Amino acid sequence: MTAVARRILILVIVLALAGCRQQQLSSADVRLEMSASDKRVGETTLLVRVSDRDGKPLSDPGALSLRGDMDHAGMTPVLAEAERALDGVFNVPFEWTMGGGWIVEARLTLPNGDVAVDTFEFEILSQAAEADMDHSAMPGESSAVYLRVRNSGASDVTIVSASTAAAAEVAFHRTVVDGEMARMEAVDNLRIPAGETVDLAPGGRHIMLSGLAADLAPGSALTLRLESESGEVYELEIPVLNMLMGELDDAVEMDDLVFSQRWARPAQAGL
Numbered sequence: 001m002t003a004v005a006r007r008i009l010i011l012v013i014v015l016a017l018a019g020c021r022q023q024q025l026s027s028a029d030v031r032l033e034m035s036a037s038d039k040r041v042g043e044t045t046l047l048v049r050v051s052d053r054d055g056k057p058l059s060d061p062g063a064l065s066l067r068g069d070m071d072h073a074g075m076t077p078v079l080a081e082a083e084r085a086l087d088g089v090f091n092v093p094f095e096w097t098m099g100g101g102w103i104v105e106a107r108l109t110l111p112n113g114d115v116a117v118d119t120f121e122f123e124i125l126s127q128a129a130e131a132d133m134d135h136s137a138m139p140g141e142s143s144a145v146y147l148r149v150r151n152s153g154a155s156d157v158t159i160v161s162a163s164t165a166a167a168a169e170v171a172f173h174r175t176v177v178d179g180e181m182a183r184m185e186a187v188d189n190l191r192i193p194a195g196e197t198v199d200l201a202p203g204g205r206h207i208m209l210s211g212l213a214a215d216l217a218p219g220s221a222l223t224l225r226l227e228s229e230s231g232e233v234y235e236l237e238i239p240v241l242n243m244l245m246g247e248l249d250d251a252v253e254m255d256d257l258v259f260s261q262r263w264a265r266p267a268q269a270g271l
């Protein structure tokens with residue numbers, strides 16, 4: 001699939017505070033275009049062309065910053081910056097850390113302080129060698145549960161198993177950045193040391209759900225059952241959310257453990 005540039009140019013008007021409380025108002029009348037030298041997982045160069053309303057390249061377009069996000073929750077954003085453009089074109093080294101849909105936001109700060117923002121979508125292919133990472137190659141058919149757990153007790157708690165009626169397979173995973181690739185790796189258990197807080201969050205540790213029994217739609221919920229090494233069982237209600245926006249007021253205390261910030265990312269069941 002080719003890059004689809006969203007032709008909506010959002011102009012952010014910066015209120016320049018000049019001297020004695022006077023405000024200056026002006027808009028950045030520029031066009032941004034973006035293309036990628038490579039659309040497979042790994043390093044790439046993003047070319048960002050800046051032109052004026054008549055399509056003429058801007059000789060001094062200012063400074064550019066880029067932010068790449070996967071179109072689903074679960075990955076840390078990739079950031080890049082460029083200060084110099086040649087004939088209105090920025091060459092920005094960038095990295096696709098995973099296959100799937102990406103949205104790259106370009107934010108241009110013109111020399112006069114005006115800011116222009118546009119977003120661009122890319123479909124990035126996983127390499128065949130990553131076939132064993134089926135949940136990253138097919139992000140739609142798996143989900144991940146994130147949560148925060150605090151151990152207020154005097155001894156460590158080790159969670160050794162997890163299960164849910166919502167998925168055939170549940171595993172503890174962590175995301176490892178290995179050279180140019182971010183990949184997920186299974187870990188045996190989830191240990192919460194006495195007195196400590198452990199965060200399962202996008203881009204880090206998570207509880208992977210695969211073989212979904214049904215679609216996980218935003219607004220729905222699933223029940224996750226965790227079991228500790230000593231036989232303690234913790235049953236948690238996990239809401240399905242597009243993304244965790246801010247803090248959730250959802251703490252539940254069970255024995256020595258306090259669970260909060262619980263959510264699962266939406267996904268579609270496989271065929």
Ligand SMILES: [Cu+2]
Binds near residue numbers: 173184185206
């Ligand atoms: Cu995973």
